[in-house]
Amino acid sequence: MTGNIFDEALERATLFRNKEHLRHSFRPSHLPHRDREVEQLSFNLLEALRGQIPSNMILYGVTGAGKTAVTSFVCNQLVEKGEQIGRSVHAITVNCRQIDTQYRVLTHLGNSLLEDHEVDEIPFTGWPTDRVLNELVRRMEQRQGVYILVLDEIDHLVRKAGDDLLYNLTNLNSSLNKARCCVIGISNDLKFTDFLDPRVRSRLGQQDVVFNPYVADHLRDILVERASSALRDDALDEGVIELCAALAAQEHGDARCALDLLRVSAERAEMEGSPMVGMHHVRAAQSQIEADQITPVIRSLPSQQKLVLAAVLLAERSGAKGIQTGEVYDIYDQACLHVGKSSLTPRRVSMLISNLDMLGVITARTVSRGRYGRSKEIHSSLPPNVDAERIISESDDDLAPLFAATYRRQTRL
DNA sequence: TGTCCACTGGAAGGGAGGGCTT
DNA sequence: AAGCCCTCCCTTCCAGTGGACA
Structure with missing residues (x-):
């Protein structure tokens, strides 16, 4: 027997056009049912293009309600526009579930301001926190422009580490002369501001945007749009998208869950050599996703x-x-x-x-x-x-x- | 109505480990 | 090398809790 083990797999017909379009990391050029939120965010951040300081914001909503996607979409457009008109705008996102102490967030922000040729990274431990903060200010001043600091899952950080970081970040403009900054907090928890010092609360929550969960119809529209670019035209059996949307709607309207379901269903169908994704693939995908999520957690x-x-x-x-x-x-x-x-x-x-x-x-x-x-x-x-x-x-x-x-x-x- | 149980959960702090500065 | 800083994991202490029971 000769030949490569991948030969057969490569020749097999695929159901996908572009699998990436079904991942939640993919940022589409249009976000269905989030026009209002996109407008609220862009209206505020527009100030950055005028060289002014946008209001700090808090975005609330359940997991998979599109908060991160909307923010990243608007920030990308903002930075792009800034480049076109010669205004320096920088957006830096920190996931506070992974980076969950004041020191580490400041280090992450400071190190993301390094130019390519610079090598003097702030160490992951060893410095006093105020020194890291001073270094961040120094780097912002050096590069100038308007900074949008996006703190995703901010509720997690506040619960774990308190509100010192938010106090410092929302106070940053008083130390900045040539640069400006605004903070956007993204939270799954409507009540996390209860943990905040009143001064921090009023400074951070200058503008609140609430993302309502997607309902099944919304999820269906999202899936139809993504599927049109991600999958072949005849790849889906009737009712598959509706089932994925309905199951994800039960999970508090989680769009990530809907996308995962559709992608994993298609992967299973493809693995079986089936010409089409059927309802049974969705059911199987649902239990596979549950198991795939929990196994590494336990391990x-x-x-x-x-x-x-x-x-x-x-x-x-x-x-x-x-x-x-x-x-x-x-x-x-x-x-x-x-x-x-x-x-x-x-x-x-x-x-x-x-x-x-x-x-x-x-x-x-x-x-x-x-x-x-x-x-x-x-x-x-x-x-x-x-x-x-x-x-x-x-x-x-x-x-x-x-x-x-x-x-x-x-x-x- | 007061007592009591088996905890819960907040607060403070110790100590090991990793790293920086002087 | 000593002193300092931060994180992580843990202990100790203790006030607070909801509801069955005497």
């Missing part, structure tokens, strides 16, 4: 967090349902003993349980049982096709003995 949990999850799984394996924090702690404690790790305090474990809840791996509901105390009622909330015990065993050798009876790791001697 990348720190060891102690995995032990807590293991305790929940072990309790459920023995038939328990809705177990309490104290019971989880007892099992966790024994599990630590079993694998030879030292156990953490109940306070810390309580926090780890809350973290697992936030990640969507378990659900932990606070319930009061009268004189029998107040605790959390804990259930695992993993999709049925996710084998968490196996993922834990395979990703952390030390924890494998916990589920040893079920999964014997194949060791190569």
